[in-house]
Each structure stands twice: as C-alpha cells, then as structure tokens.
Amino acid sequence: MIRVLISTIRNKGLCPCPRCFILKTEIDKLGQKLDTRYRITQARIYLGNIITTARDFIYKQGYGVTSAAVERLLKEKSLVPTRVRVYVQTEIGFLP
DSSP, X not given: OXXXXXXXXXXXXXXXXXXXXXXXXXXXXTTSHHHHHHHHHTOOOOOHHHHHHHHHHHHTSOOOTTSHHHHHHHGGGTOOSOXXXXXXXXXXXXXX
C-alpha cells in the first residue's frame, strides 16, 4: 500500500502544528505541566466533517478557498481543505 500525503500545514495559520493544535501564542509554554494538561483536554478530534463541509462550499457551492465561509471553518485549527488518499498497488496497477 502506498500513501500519498500533500502538505496540510496552513501558511500563516493560528496553529503551527496540524496534529496538536497548539496556538502560536502558547508555544512558550511547551514542555510545562500546564502544556501536558492542555494536550489532554484539547485532544485532537476527528476533523473530517469540517474538511468535507469546506470542500462542499468550494466545489459544490462555488465559494473561493479564501472566502469568509471557508475561513470560518478552517482558520481556528489552521486546517486546509485537503484529503489524504490511500492507493493499493495490485498486479494491474493502483486502485483507490
């Protein structure tokens, strides 16, 4: 199985890490006891529904990627409307 990942780090977003969602304003607290507590209480949740909604705005309703509707969904967590696709290699080629 081959996995292709397009970069999902948003340029000039509020969170520099798309995995832990630590805010830029909180980077100085990394490694402290409060940081551990924060990571437990702010554990990453499934964001597929937010990404799907943003992609629907873009591809079905014709909103721009930088439109206010899409920004409201994605900016808080520094997300981008990108999906990861998994392909399986078979004897006849790659299958999605």
